[in-house]
Amino acid sequence: xxxxxxxGEYLIQQLYRRGVxxxxxxxxxxxxxxxxxxxxxxxxxxxxxxxxxxxxxADAYARVxxxxxxxxxxxxxxxxxxxxxxxxxxxxxxxxxxxGAPGVKEREKNPLLHHKVREFDTQRKVFExxxxxxxxxxDPQTAFQEIDRVLHAAESYKRPVYIELPRDMVARPGIxxxxxxxxxxxxxxxxxxxxxAEATEMIRAARQPVILADVEVHRxxxxxxxxxxxxxxxxxxxxxxxxxxVVGEQHSFYLGVYEGAMGREDVRRYVESxxxxxxxxxxxxxxxxxxxxxxxxxxxxxxxxxxKLSIRYHNYEKVRFQDFVRGLRRAQWRRRxxxxxxxxxxxxxxxxxxxxxxxxVQRLFxxxxxxxxxxxxxxxxxGDAMFGAADLNIHHRTEFLGxxxxxxxxxxxxxxxxxxxxxxxxxxxxxxxxxxxxxTGMELATAVRYRLxxxxxxxxxxxxxxxxxxxxxxxxxxxEWRFHRVPEVLGAGRGFLxxxxxxxxxxxxxxxxxxxSYSLLEVMLDPLDRSPALERLAKRLAAKx
Numbered sequence: 001x002x003x004x005x006x007x008g009e010y011l012i013q014q015l016y017r018r019g020v021x022x023x024x025x026x027x028x029x030x031x032x033x034x035x036x037x038x039x040x041x042x043x044x045x046x047x048x049x050x051x052x053x054x055x056x057x058a059d060a061y062a063r064v065x066x067x068x069x070x071x072x073x074x075x076x077x078x079x080x081x082x083x084x085x086x087x088x089x090x091x092x093x094x095x096x097x098x099x100g101a102p103g104v105k106e107r108e109k110n111p112l113l114h115h116k117v118r119e120f121d122t123q124r125k126v127f128e129x130x131x132x133x134x135x136x137x138x139d140p141q142t143a144f145q146e147i148d149r150v151l152h153a154a155e156s157y158k159r160p161v162y163i164e165l166p167r168d169m170v171a172r173p174g175i176x177x178x179x180x181x182x183x184x185x186x187x188x189x190x191x192x193x194x195x196x197a198e199a200t201e202m203i204r205a206a207r208q209p210v211i212l213a214d215v216e217v218h219r220x221x222x223x224x225x226x227x228x229x230x231x232x233x234x235x236x237x238x239x240x241x242x243x244x245x246v247v248g249e250q251h252s253f254y255l256g257v258y259e260g261a262m263g264r265e266d267v268r269r270y271v272e273s274x275x276x277x278x279x280x281x282x283x284x285x286x287x288x289x290x291x292x293x294x295x296x297x298x299x300x301x302x303x304x305x306x307x308k309l310s311i312r313y314h315n316y317e318k319v320r321f322q323d324f325v326r327g328l329r330r331a332q333w334r335r336r337x338x339x340x341x342x343x344x345x346x347x348x349x350x351x352x353x354x355x356x357x358x359x360x361v362q363r364l365f366x367x368x369x370x371x372x373x374x375x376x377x378x379x380x381x382x383g384d385a386m387f388g389a390a391d392l393n394i395h396h397r398t399e400f401l402g403x404x405x406x407x408x409x410x411x412x413x414x415x416x417x418x419x420x421x422x423x424x425x426x427x428x429x430x431x432x433x434x435x436x437x438x439x440t441g442m443e444l445a446t447a448v449r450y451r452l453x454x455x456x457x458x459x460x461x462x463x464x465x466x467x468x469x470x471x472x473x474x475x476x477x478x479x480e481w482r483f484h485r486v487p488e489v490l491g492a493g494r495g496f497l498x499x500x501x502x503x504x505x506x507x508x509x510x511x512x513x514x515x516x517s518y519s520l521l522e523v524m525l526d527p528l529d530r531s532p533a534l535e536r537l538a539k540r541l542a543a544k545x
Contacts (some may be wrong), residue, residue, distance in 0.1 A: 002375045007143045008037040008170040011163065014147055015043065015096065018155065020069050022046050022061065022421050023098075024054040028073020030115070031100025033170040038071070046421065046450060051077050051344075053414040053443040055084025055095070060379065060418030061410075062093045063401055064426075066221065067154060068418065071098040075115040078123050083408060085160050087131045091242065091283075092219050094154040096161055097127065103168030104138050127162035134162035137169050144174045156185075156221040157306065188318035194308055195316040196327040199278075199302050202311065203233070206276035208339065211235050212258055212296075214243035216281025216305055222325050223247060223397040226280065229329040234336035235278070238271055241390055242283060245400035249393050255341055257390045260295070262536045264391075266342035271296075276301045280325060283403045355502035361388055361459070363501060368429070368457070369393055371508050377401070377419050377426040381412030383466045385431035385459055388531035399426065410439035416454040417446055427515075428454040435464050435478045441486070447518045448492040454518050455511050458483045461525040469530060471499040484522040498523040 005013065015023070024046045027035050038045050048054040054070045062068030071077055078099040088095045102113050107120050117123070121136075128134045133153035135146040146345050147163065154161040203209045217226055223246060230237050230253045238255040239246045247254060271277060272295045279301060301311045306321040357363075365388045372378070374395050380386035380402035394400045401419065403411045416428035432441065433499045447454055459465075460483060468476045484495035494514050496507035498521050511519035 004155075004173040005170045005176075006037075007137055007140065007147075007174045007309050008034045008165065009041075009441075010144050011098070011137075011147050011165070012037060012041045012043060012063075012176050014151055014509045015067075015069055016041070018151060019065055020067050020068050020096075020422045021065075023069045023071050024048055024058045024061070024418070025071040025098075026051055026054060026073070026077060028077050028100060028245050030074040030102060030114075030167050031071060031077075031098075031165070033167055034071065034098070034100060034165055037247075046417075046446070048414065048417075048446045049443050050440070051080035051332050052084055052410065053417075053440050053446065055081045055088075056411050056414035056420035056440065057443075057446075058095045058353055059084055059088045059093045060401055060415035061097050061422040063218065064377075064398060064419055064422035065534065067094050067096065067424075069096040069098060072100070073115070074099055074101045075117055075123050079117075079126065082130060085127065085162075085207070085410070087403055087406040087408050088160040089130050089132070091403060092158040092215060094158050094160065094219070096151065096154060097131065098163050098165060099123065101136070101164045101166045102203060103166045105168055108275055122163055124162065130160065131162045132157045132159040134164075136164040136166070138166055140169065140172045141175050143169065143172075144176055158216070185320070187323040191316050192319050192323055192327060195311065195324060196321050196331065198311050198314065199324075199328065200331045202302065203278065204233070204334075206274070208270075208274050209235055209276035209278065209336075210271055210274040211237045211278045211280060212240065212271060212282055213237055213280045214240045214282035215246075215247045217243065217246045217325075218281075218398050220281070220306070220322050220325075222322060225329050227251070227397075229325070231545060232329065232335070233333040236270075236339075236341045238267060240282060240404075240462045241386070241402070242285070242404040243281070244390065244402070245394040245396070245398055248396045250395060253341075259390070259533070262343065262521070262533055270342055275300050276302070278328075279304065281305055282320065283405060296386065331335055355500065355505070357501050359498055359504055359523055360526065361525060363529050364457075364459075364504065364523055364525075365389065365392065365531065367504055367508070368431075371512075372429070373427075373510070375425055375427055377423075379412055379416045379428050379430045380418055381430075381432035381436040381438065382407045382409045383433045383459075383464070384431050384461075384531050384534045385412065385436070385457075387533035389431055390533050409433075411435040412436055413441045413454075413456060414443045414446070415452070416456070417443060417452060420452045421450070422452060432456065432458055433465060434458055434460045434462065434481070438478060438481065439484060444486060444493065444518055444520070445490055452518065453515050456518060456520045458520065458522045459525055461523055461527045461529065463527060465527070465530060466534060468527065469534060482522075484520060486520055493518040493520060495519075519538065
């Protein structure tokens with residue numbers, strides 16, 4: 001007879017079955033029993049310096065691998081994950097938040113146990129607002145079913161979920177279902193057929209159709225379907241900033257990033273002059289739409305997401321996003337005649353006399369663009385680190401990550417850790433401002449501990465650059481750190497101070513050879529220097545003040 005699994009063991013088994021191999025977090029007394037079970041399992045615990053670092057790392061891990069997990073203690077740990085979980089919800093990243101909690105028996109007569117805030121269910125109520133499903137595993141008879149339900153919701157909706165694990169339930173045997181339930185929902189056959197018929201007819205009749213692909217193509221693993229659809233039909237593909245790298249940007253059919261008036265003018269004109277825009281998995285956010293400067297006419301649009309499908313003004317119910325995209329790819333297409341499409345401009349290259357020239361934002365990104373390799377994943381924090389990176393040429397799909405909707409600073413360094421653990425074949429190039437690095441940058445200690453080797457580029461313009469260009473004041477300044485000397489503090493890694501283009505060239509040659517640990521490049525920039533994209537964004541935001 002097979003041994004009955006405990007509740008904690010079943011949770012671990014189901015995470016592993018869904019592809020999770022690492023669990024990020026920080027231990028605490030309410031979760032130590034579960035940590036012991038993790039230690040004896042096939043999952044690896046990754047202890048970070050702070051819970052927020054664990055949350056960002058799990059978010060990035062989920063974006064690359066399909067599901068991430070973070071495990072912390074009750075309230076003092078869990079509530080520090082509120083921000084990173086909110087980001088995962090806003091940007092559709094399936095992170096499993098596991099929190100230890102006081103035991104069920106301990107809660108009798110409502111005692112004042114440490115870490116408690118108001119009531120024992122206060123933390124659960126908070127996370128119900130930040131997740132697509134939440135549960136407290138307080139009943140052994142239903143615990144396995146609740147785990148199945150919540151993990152299924154994470155995979156189905158590509159959003160975070162919350163599992164609270166009272167410490168006296170971790171080692172309790174659970175009760176398995178006599179018959180496994182089928183939680184999957186299928187598309188309505190007739191609705192799907194009618195939607196595909198209308199969509200293909202509209203695309204075939206269009207003079208200049210174009211695909212605008214976004215984040216849900218990443219989340220639902222439909223990148224290959226998108227490539228095959230574009231190649232088969234001859235439709236060009238543009239991406240949003242949040243969806244950047246949805247396809248490898250070397251493809252001949254790739255237009256570039258569409259950001260309304262914030263983006264390249266030639267891409268904007270091509271997309272907005274289209275008589276049929278096929279929006280696949282697109283988020284209509286202010287930044288994705290260039291602070292709502294985008295001009296996309298619903299009467300000329302096919303808009304498909306996991307939550308909605310509309311063709312012109314016709315809405316279709318019960319059609320799964322995955323089924324619609326795959327149906328478009330399987331349709332009979334006659335390859336369209338090639339039309340001239342915008343090609344990305346060449347970024348500035350070095351000149352014979354440029355070595356001693358002071359580095360600028362534009363020259364920095366031009367040089368980084370030539371530094372990218374097939375195994376480079378670009379992770380961009382908020383600010384010019386992300387806006388300047390919009391025109392980098394990403395070689396393969398899902399190798400650019402940035403919080404381009406929720407826009408929480410501090411994502412970059414811990415996200416680089418999550419990316420490299422999710423796919424060890426990738427070496428992260430982390431782009432982060434000096435303000436963002438001061439929030440979570442010391443998670444480089446975690447990179448050292450787990451033998452990772454990200455390349456971290458700190459854009460040091462002595463303050464919050466985006467805010468400075470919107471509305472300046474002394475509140476936009478940050479304390480001055482010698483970022484390049486962080487390796488001396490951690491006793492590992494290499495640091496470089498970059499003031500000229502020659503400094504940058506030398507540092508990039510060195511970090512390419514230095515693979516044993518992380519490298520940190522502190523790039524000294526003029527406080528008012530900025531990328532063209534940030535200049536356009538700042539003007540739009542300043543006009544709203």
